[in-house]
Amino acid sequence: MKNKVGVIGDLDSIIGFRALGMTVMACEDKNRANKILEQWQEDCYSIIFITEPLARELGEEKMEEWRNTWLPSLVIIPSAKEEACLGRDTLRTAVRRATGIDLLSHI
Secondary structure, eight states: OOOEEEEEEOHHHHGGGGGGTOEEEEOOOHHHHHHHHHHHHHTTEEEEEEEHHHHHHHOHHHHHHHHTSSSSEEEEEOOTTSOOOHHHHHHHHHHHHHHSSOTTTTO
């Protein structure tokens, strides 16, 4: 079985992923994003990269639901349009939970 990888977010941030063979869907609307994510889950995608602004648009509760699913794994990536913070904060929280130490406090 071939593992599928998708990328969703604003076109400027995700277009380069197409050259790597990933499925790319330009989207900045949370309702459309939810439909795409659900379809990709049904289509057995293994990993889905989502831009920070779209992740924020979906909301913390919805992102937490996706984080708690086995597959696909949802990974927040920075947007070309703004400075990264949500992905960094999510990673920092995950490391702090796993180790009990704030190893990434300097970022």
